[in-house]
Amino acid sequence: MRATTSRAGLTLAAASLTAAGLLASALTPAPALAAWISPAEVVADVNELDGQTVTMVGEAIGDTMRADQDHVWINVLGDGTAVGVYVSNEDAAEVEGLGDYDRVGDRVSVRGVVNLACEQHGGDLDIHAVAPLEVLEPSAPIEHYVPVWEGILGAALIVVAGFLFRAYRARRLGWVEARRR
Amino acid sequence: MADARDAPRESLSQSPYRHWLTGLGTEVGTFLAFGLFVSAVAALIVVLLQG
Amino acid sequence: MWIRLRIADLETIVHYTGIFVAGIGAVMVVPLATAVLAAEWAPAMDYLLGIGVALVVGLSMALVRPAQHRITHAHALMIAAFSWLACSLVAAVPLAFSPNYASYLDAVFDALSGLTTSGLTVVSDLDHMAYSHNMWRHLTHLIGGQGIIVAALSLAIGLRGGAFALYLAEARDEKVLPNVVNTARFIWFVTAVYVAAGTAVLFVLNLVRGMVLSRAGLQAFWMVIAAYDTGGFAPQSQNQLYYHSAIFEIVTVTLMMAGTLNFNLHAAVWRGNRKEIFRNIETRTLAFSILAISLIVSLGLAATQYYDAVPSVIRKGVYHVFSAHTGTGHQTLYPSQWAGDFGQLAFIGILLAMGLGGGMSSTGGGIKALRVGLLFKAISNNVREAISPRSALVQTRYHHIRDKVLTPELTVSVLIFFTLFVLSYVTGTIVGTGYGSPLMDAAFESVSASANVGLSTGITGPAMPTGLKLLYIVQMWIGRLEFIAVLALFGYVLTALRPSRTS
Numbered sequence: 001m002r003a004t005t006s007r008a009g010l011t012l013a014a015a016s017l018t019a020a021g022l023l024a025s026a027l028t029p030a031p032a033l034a035a036w037i038s039p040a041e042v043v044a045d046v047n048e049l050d051g052q053t054v055t056m057v058g059e060a061i062g063d064t065m066r067a068d069q070d071h072v073w074i075n076v077l078g079d080g081t082a083v084g085v086y087v088s089n090e091d092a093a094e095v096e097g098l099g100d101y102d103r104v105g106d107r108v109s110v111r112g113v114v115n116l117a118c119e120q121h122g123g124d125l126d127i128h129a130v131a132p133l134e135v136l137e138p139s140a141p142i143e144h145y146v147p148v149w150e151g152i153l154g155a156a157l158i159v160v161a162g163f164l165f166r167a168y169r170a171r172r173l174g175w176v177e178a179r180r181r
Numbered sequence: 182m183a184d185a186r187d188a189p190r191e192s193l194s195q196s197p198y199r200h201w202l203t204g205l206g207t208e209v210g211t212f213l214a215f216g217l218f219v220s221a222v223a224a225l226i227v228v229l230l231q232g
Numbered sequence: 233m234w235i236r237l238r239i240a241d242l243e244t245i246v247h248y249t250g251i252f253v254a255g256i257g258a259v260m261v262v263p264l265a266t267a268v269l270a271a272e273w274a275p276a277m278d279y280l281l282g283i284g285v286a287l288v289v290g291l292s293m294a295l296v297r298p299a300q301h302r303i304t305h306a307h308a309l310m311i312a313a314f315s316w317l318a319c320s321l322v323a324a325v326p327l328a329f330s331p332n333y334a335s336y337l338d339a340v341f342d343a344l345s346g347l348t349t350s351g352l353t354v355v356s357d358l359d360h361m362a363y364s365h366n367m368w369r370h371l372t373h374l375i376g377g378q379g380i381i382v383a384a385l386s387l388a389i390g391l392r393g394g395a396f397a398l399y400l401a402e403a404r405d406e407k408v409l410p411n412v413v414n415t416a417r418f419i420w421f422v423t424a425v426y427v428a429a430g431t432a433v434l435f436v437l438n439l440v441r442g443m444v445l446s447r448a449g450l451q452a453f454w455m456v457i458a459a460y461d462t463g464g465f466a467p468q469s470q471n472q473l474y475y476h477s478a479i480f481e482i483v484t485v486t487l488m489m490a491g492t493l494n495f496n497l498h499a500a501v502w503r504g505n506r507k508e509i510f511r512n513i514e515t516r517t518l519a520f521s522i523l524a525i526s527l528i529v530s531l532g533l534a535a536t537q538y539y540d541a542v543p544s545v546i547r548k549g550v551y552h553v554f555s556a557h558t559g560t561g562h563q564t565l566y567p568s569q570w571a572g573d574f575g576q577l578a579f580i581g582i583l584l585a586m587g588l589g590g591g592m593s594s595t596g597g598g599i600k601a602l603r604v605g606l607l608f609k610a611i612s613n614n615v616r617e618a619i620s621p622r623s624a625l626v627q628t629r630y631h632h633i634r635d636k637v638l639t640p641e642l643t644v645s646v647l648i649f650f651t652l653f654v655l656s657y658v659t660g661t662i663v664g665t666g667y668g669s670p671l672m673d674a675a676f677e678s679v680s681a682s683a684n685v686g687l688s689t690g691i692t693g694p695a696m697p698t699g700l701k702l703l704y705i706v707q708m709w710i711g712r713l714e715f716i717a718v719l720a721l722f723g724y725v726l727t728a729l730r731p732s733r734t735s
Contacts, residue, residue: 043566047573050538061359062468065476066441073476075468077359081566082470101272101362116538116573122478123544125566142360150277150329157284161257164291171295197418197499204502205425211509212489216482216554219523223530223550224542230534 040079042114046125050116053130056083060106060133061099064092074098074133076110085110086121087129094132097139107137243296245310250293252315256322257286262371263326267364270446275330275364282326289322306720312713313721316376320344320709323372330365332356334694341701346372348712349595351464351561351686352677352704356694358469363450366467370454376712377461377491377595378423379416415495422498423460430456430487437479455480459487462595464561464686473564478547484562485554492518492558492590494602496633513630514591517605518557525585526553532577539574549578552687556585559596561686570689571673583676586685587657597684597711599653602632603646610643652715656682656707663703664691681707 036055037045058078065073070089075082077099087110099105112129115121120128197204260283267276320343328339338354345352346369355361355369431453438448451467455475458465468474472481497515500508509515529549533539539548548565555562570579589598613628620626628638660678665671673689680687681704692704710718 043568046569062474063441063443063447065438065443067476072442075359075470075474077469080356080469082359082468082474084470084473084476086476099360101270101360117541117544117548119541119543121476122547123539123541124473124476124547124564125569126476144272144274146273147277147329150281154277154280154282154284157281157288161284161287161291164288164295168291168294171297175297197502198421199502200504201421201425201502203504204498204506205429207501207506207509208490208493208498209486212486213482215489215519215522216485216550219526219553220546220550222523223526223545226527226530227534227540227542227545230531231540 036109038078038081039076039083040081042083042127043081043125046114046116049114051113053111053113054127056085056110056112056127057107057136058083058110059099059104060095060097060108060139063098064095074108076108077105084124084126085112085129085133086118086126087112087133091129091132094135096135099139101142103139103141106135106139109134109136241307241310244298244307245314246293246296247298248307248311249314249318250290250296252290253318253322254287254290254294256319256375257283257290259371259375260286260326260368263364263368266367267362270363272362272364275326275362278326278329279364279368281329282322285325286322309717309720310724313717316344316347316709316713319375320347323347323368326368327365330362332358332361332365337698337701338694341705342369343372344705344708345686346370346463346465347376348684348708349373349377349461349463349559349597350681350684350708350712351458352681352688352692352708353465353686354692354694354696354701358467361467366454367450369465370457370463370467373461373463373465374423374427374457377457377463378419418499419495422495422502426460426487426490427453427456430460430483433483434480437477437483441477455484456487459484459560459562460491460595462488462491462559462561462590462597462684464555464563466562470566471564472562473566481547481551481564485551488554488558488560488562491560492594492596494591494593496593497591500633508633511631513605513609513632514602517601517608518591521588521601521604522553522557522585525557525581526550528584529553529578529581532575532579532581535577536573536575539578548574552582553585556582556685556687557588557590559586559590559598559683559685561680561688563687567688567690570676570687571670576672579672579676582687583679586676586679586683586687587653589683589685597682599650599683603649606630606638606642606646607650609638610646613638613643649714653682653711656711656715660703660707664700667697667700677704678707682711684708684711 036057039056039058042049042054042056056076056078058076060074061077061082062075067073067086071086072089072092074085074087074092074095076085095106095108097103097106110127110129110133111131112127115124115126115128117123118126118128260279264276264279264283267273267279320340323346324336324339324343327333327342328336332355333339333342334356341352341354431449434452434456435449438452439445443451454465454467455472457463466472466474472484494512494514497508497512526549529552530545533545533549539545551564554560565574570582587598588604589600590596592600592602609628609630613626616628617626629635630638657675657679660682661671661675664674664678667674669677669691673691676687676689677691679685691700
């Protein structure tokens with residue numbers, strides 16, 4: 001399944017090279033075709049994509065990290081794989097929510113050049129953005145179910161452990177006494 | 182044991198905490214220098230190969 | 233001949249294993265505190281339960297009366313083998329409740345990988361993991377790396393007599409200081425200095441790069457203990473690549489080297505004997521081996537299509553040689569890239585680096601530099617014997633803290649360990665290939681597990697077959713304890729099962 005979608009993504013990515021107008025349609029909320037690829041597909045098909053301009057959509061995660069020449073790094077996650085995006089400060093301005101335990105990060109669309117081994121960045125596999133990052137869906141908090149029973153059981157066990165510890169200490173004294181005799 | 186004679190026994194009783202800062206400096210300096218050296222050799226090989 | 237295990241022996245083993253298990257419960261207070269501070273209430277529940285389970289199980293075991301005599305060498309081996317397994321099973325409890333692990337087995341895999349400072353991981357959606365779970369994952373590197381038993385020793389908890397036997401059983405070759413408790417304390421002192429210094433440097437770097445305060449500090453601490461303990465975990469799914477920073481890589485590589493250095497060497501240098509670092513057989517072997525393998529990898533990469541530029545050769549080639557040779561396993565490549573674009577020659581170089589491994593009495597894994605150095609000394613000794621007159625007495629000396637003579641017994645021991653490690657590497661490769669992985673990938677993963685490195689070609693993951701998970705668990709366990717303790721355990725179990733002969 002992944003192979004077919006990525007091939008579709010590939011052809012479209014190639015087509016988008018020639019037709020700049022495709023960009024606009026690719027970024028509309030409900031495109032007729034999957035006009036973008038996920039970070040996992042970028043890594044899986046990197047040999048074919050190397051040097052090409054693609055549109056990658058995924059979740060911005062973690063941190064914005066300052067890079068060289070007024071650029072930053074934003075890592076974008078999709079299908080379990082994250083890819084670093086090298087983007088200028090102003091092009092990254094729209095991205096605010098970064099994914100972590102408490103929230104899903106901004107769902108961003110990145111248009112940029114794929115590098116299998118980026119010469120500027122020591123051979124890293126990365127994407128150099130050529131257009132401003134666009135936020136398709138803003139970041140949202142994640143609700144976590146809190147398993148209170150675990151805490152209650154844990155607390156009960158800790159109380160039991162307290163008694164065990166007292167018993168252990170008493171016994172140990174006995175053992176030491178026995179050894180002395 | 183054969184090597185008990187030439188072993189500096191007193192060094193074992195010396196505190197390893199006494200020169201810890203210079204020790205740390207020596208180690209970090211050595212590591213950095215070694216890393217740089219290996220990188221330089223690797224770079225040289227690549228340049229020579231391609232040159 | 234095997235000595236039969238008596239009930240009294242078993243009681244001793246259970247008693248001491250229990251103490252270590254309870255200790256794991258006590259350390260879980262750190263992730264619990266992290267959870268509370270970060271307002272992560274779900275993981276807080278996980279750690280309350282984890283602490284409860286660990287303490288109850290551990291203390292119940294500790295209530296078993298230990299033998300009245302001293303701990304024998306055989307006891308120590310059993311305790312070491314059991315403790316590492318028991319501690320992993322208990323350390324996995326809170327992880328198993330996190331949504332990042334599909335099963336308890338997966339959690340055990342990561343707990344054992346962490347405790348053995350391997351770094352292979354079957355976690356999923358790591359980028360959304362709770363800070364408290366990440367804290368615990370990385371702390372397992374610190375607990376396991378500095379040694380569960382060393383940790384206990386440094387607190388001097390009731391291990392009257394036999395403490396040294398335990399220390400040896402944990403695959404640490406010699407005492408650093410005349411007294412074992414002092415040795416353990418010194419190990420913790422070196423660790424504290426390096427971890428504090430490293431964390432400070434990376435914290436500043438992270439802040440300068442614009443990270444928020446809490447994330448900058450936590451990630452600095454985690455990456456530092458993962459590098460210094462030659463572990464290999466990272467808080468983000470891209471591992472070290474996430475940071476996209478050459479400075480970050482330089483700092484962590486320095487820590488990796490510090491972590492793979494024998495604690496006896498740290499002690500010698502910190503006593504003021506600075507020359508030791510250049511004279512020691514182990515550092516010389518490591519330096520030569522890293523240089524030679526870096527050359528192999530550079531030659532390999534220079535011939536590839538993608539990594540032939542000088543910066544790539546250094547940051548993808550030399551960096552990974554250090555990461556592999558020290559037994560760390562931090563990586564800046566995607567797992568799928570190893571087998572393809574990295575080139576076969578460079579791939580073999582990394583494989584070799586992982587197999588040879590780091591220093592004795594360190595957190596590094598693999599065959600270890602001292603043995604490799606001694607092996608070459610033994611070979612040269614043999615050659616010299618062959619060309620000398622029969623009456624000549626050929627003697628080979630080597631320098632490790634002091635000048636020592638290479639004895640036949642030492643040569644045999646070195647050869648045995650060398651053979652055991654190679655056997656483990658090969659067995660794992662065969663089994664991995666049997667599960668359908670390509671030969672090279674299977675070899676890479678097998679060596680990585682056995683040598684406690686943690687680099688991965690992508691075989692290791694939540695979706696891999698249960699059999700492979702068990703294989704790598706056993707390899708990591710057996711490799712960390714350097715076979716003898718685990719093999720002795722098997723031996724005892726087998727003799728216990730065999731019907732006793734009535735004579």
